[in-house]
Amino acid sequence: MQPWLPLFCLFLCWPSGAKAQDESELPFMEYLDPGRLVTLKWGFDESKGNITFTLSINTTGWVSFGFSPNGGMRGSDIVIGGVGPSGPYFTDRHATGNSLPTVDKEQSYTLLSLKEADGQTTMSFRRSIQSCDNEDFNITPEPIKLIYAYGITDDIKYHSTRRGTKEVNLLKYMPESTLPGTSYINFTMDNIEPLIDNVDHVHHILLYGCPPFVTEDYVGPCFSGNIGDHCFRVTAAWGVGAGAFELPENAGIPIGGENSEKFYRLEIHYNNPAKIEGRTDSSGLRMYYTAQLRPHNVGVLTTGVMIKDKISYKIPPNIKQFQAYGMCNTSLFSNLINSSVPDLQAFAVLLHTHLAGRRVRAGLFRNGEQVDFLGFDENYNFEIQQMMNLGKLKTIKPGDDIVVECTYNTMNRTTFTEMGLSTTDEMCLAFILYYPAIDINSCWSHPDTTGLNVTTLLDNNDLIEYENSLKDASQIQVVNNVNSQYALNHKGVMRNIGETPTYSCRNGNAPPSSNNRAARTPSMSWLVILAGRALLLLLLK
Structure with a gap:
């Protein structure tokens, strides 16, 4: 882990808007x-x-x-x-x-x-x-x-x-930019190298901020009882196929400072199914910083299906389509925050599953009714994980619900798939970038699976009943803050996500038509490496 004393603000800036009317015909x-x-x-x-x-x-x-x-x-x-x-x-x-x-x-x-x-x-x-x-x-x-x-x-x-x-993004293109006069710090496994050394083995990289009681560094396997297991405030990340993502010009991710994190945990997940011996790796993230602070602090909210040992959430094998759901009720935030909870302005999202994922959607609900999507990927591809700019701010108000729906295909599997950390396990997550940042790390759920422990293969009728039972069960919601404190609700109710928006075509003066492939809205994915390089900028105070 890396100790940190001065206050920084992490950001990647984008221009106010890419325009087609540039001097060049092909700008x-x-x-x-x-x-x-x-x-x-x-x-x-x-x-x-x-x-x-x-x-x-x-x-x-x-x-x-x-x-x-x-x-x-x-x-x-x-x-x-x-x-x-x-x-x-x-x-x-x-x-x-x-x-x-x-x-x-x-x-x-x-x-x-x-x-x-x-x-x-x-x-x-x-x-x-x-x-x-x-x-x-x-x-x-x-x-x-x-x-x-x-x-x-x-x-x-x-x-x-x-x-x-x-x-x-052809119509809202955001070129990679580097501010003049910036410096950078590298975080790698051996003292930060900004390259992905082994793209065939590195599954993903996460940089977490640690709570104040973490005061010692360590190196070792993840989730093995070390003090760093308490570090879960996502600061930066890289996923397979990720490119550079740039934050709004009025916002940045704060890092360090007297009343903020002093230690950070760099976590790298490797995938070595062939069990090749003798491989070494020095992958990591490069962090740029500058003294020009931005008006808004950016936070990252983890939502979806909670990943934890001893939670029984099994995806059956040999199924063309199986849906899983996770939720976040933001009314729980006030249990962990002393001040009033502000409206959160979401501007980007990463939707994440593993190899069996085929579609991911995140819906925003207010007073029990869906008011918007916070992101959707109708053709999810594990090998292309890129953070998506939402195109406009989407307001998450106190009391709103966020529902994450993931669709899986397990036709090539013969055994049940668990929700877990392994590449061959599954996840169902949405990482939402928003401002102003609040002291909440995650807000996710898992169904109460008491009496739903499935161990045998299901026929079609049993499969539908099992899928519906997971969705209709009481959802156990868990919210964690930056100090590793949590709030629980055992009676969460899963909402139904509506139809995905489609785009109509128009040829000349012809009326709009929906009979085309526009409905296959392209993908949305994750944060900060382009051609193996993490491009993150920090604001120094």
């Missing part, structure tokens, strides 16, 4: 691969309803770019082009599986230019932001999983390792 740019061989530039015109892309890849073969519901081929909207012996070629396609994408009946993309020079192929094209073509993927103001692939010849065939995925 935005991202490298889609770690080696910076694949470059995407884009710009959009909301009044005309179109978006323009330029894709450049270091190859003289075919190139492709697309939008994917989950980061894979199936269900993707793809364009493929190149410059062959007979000249340029370009087609709008869609993928039904891990095979050559099928040419669309309607070619909805317009090729603007396609050239090959100096070992690089550059393809510029335009399309509607929201298309009414059933075979196209609508672009929404959420992070979208972009995919690419390319070949070394113009023979369009299997790409092998020449492919990749990156999650980008």
Whole structure:
């Protein structure tokens, strides 16, 4: 653990709003691969309803770019082009599986230019932001999983390792920024190295603030009875596939200070199912700090299904769809806070499950009725976990309920899956970023499973009854504060989350239509590493 004395404020700033009316027609740019061989530039015109892309890849073969519901081929909207012996070629396609994408009946993309020079192929094209073509993927103001692939010849065939995925919010793009004059401190397992050394073994990284009574450091396994097991105030995190996330320009995460945390716990979860011996790791987070304090302190609220030993919450095997629920009743906050509880302004969320997760939704309820979503991912992908900007502030008032719903697929499993810490266990969590920060770490629940201990495989009728029993059971709610104190409610009632919002298409003057793939709203995920680097900035007071 790391002792900390001065007061800092942790932040990543975003610009007040990315605009399509920049001087350049294509003001935005991202490298889609770690080696910076694949470059995407884009710009959009909301009044005309179109978006323009330029894709450049270091190859003289075919190139492709697309939008994917989950980061894979199936269900993707793809364009493929190149410059062959007979000249340029370009087609709008869609993928039904891990095979050559099928040419669309309607070619909805317009090729603007396609050239090959100096070992690089550059393809510029335009399309509607929201298309009414059933075979196209609508672009929404959420992070979208972009995919690419390319070949070394113009023979369009299997790409092998020449492919990749990156999650980008095209319409609300927030470029990574570093303030001039900032310094940084590294936190790693051996004295903070800002790289993910072993992406195949590192499952996730968490940096927790510790309560005041933690005054000694230690190094050892997590949750083994050490004093650091009391450190649960999330300060920063990294999850598989995470990119950089930037906080609002008026807010930052406070760290340290006379009346705040002095020690921090760096927790790294590893996944080594093949039990490979002799591997070492120095992964961690890099923390930037500056003396310019922000007006609002940011907090991170952990919600969803409580993870704790001896809680029986089993997900049956060989099931295509099974739903689990966790909840938070914010009225319990006042039991642990001396002052009045303010309205909380949520601005970002990370939705988190493990390998069996397929969909995650977080609903906000007031007076028993759902008033909003705090986030949803209809095509959850464990390998792409990125914190999502909500696009606007969403107010959580005292007494509101937060419900987290997770949908799992266990068709490839033969035994029950437990809720737990292992990669092969499951979780159902939403990490909500908000301000002003209050002294609450977590607010989560688990059903009272007395009499529901299932040990045998279930038929379809029993499965439905079991799933409903978990949801309808009394929900045991637990709220923890920064001093490791807790409040309990044994009679929580689970609310029903409504239908996920969809986006309607519009072609020219045609009336809106919902018969398209826009409803496959893209993913939302977790905090702070881009290409293996944690980019966090701290405000020094």
